[in-house]
Amino acid sequence: MTKSAVLTDKAPAPFNGAPYNQAIIANGLVFTAGQVGFTPDGVLVDGGIVAQTHRTIDNLAVILEAAGSSLENLVKTTVFLQDLGDFAAVNAVYKERIPSPHPARSTFEVAKLPGGALIEIEAIATA
Secondary structure: OOEEEEOOOOOOOOHHHOOOOOEEEEOOEEEEOOEOOEOOOOOEOOOHHHHHHHHHHHHHHHHHHHOOOOHHHEEEEEEEEOOHHHHHHHHHHHHHHOOOOOOEEEEEEOOOOHHHOOEEEEEEEEO
């Protein structure tokens, strides 16, 4: 199996210099690291869950693009929420931004996310 790392300056670098890549391409699939609502220069966007969800999807989109893929090629996402009460707001943005047919998805409430983020999304897409 061959694998290659994806790195773009259009999305945030790994959080606090942690040892991971924004994505890995392997066997025709793109596996993204979890993305949160940081700008490419590492600042968490203002505006609550809706703004952070949009920025998170923006980050996924540019990473997938750097990997030669796109949001249209998503097959699976995992959504982590600090508050499951944000589920409806996230779904509204997700439905607007993620092309149909929508990928398989799991959603979890978690105790804490990096940098005070309210949402994190990781994804698998075809290359």
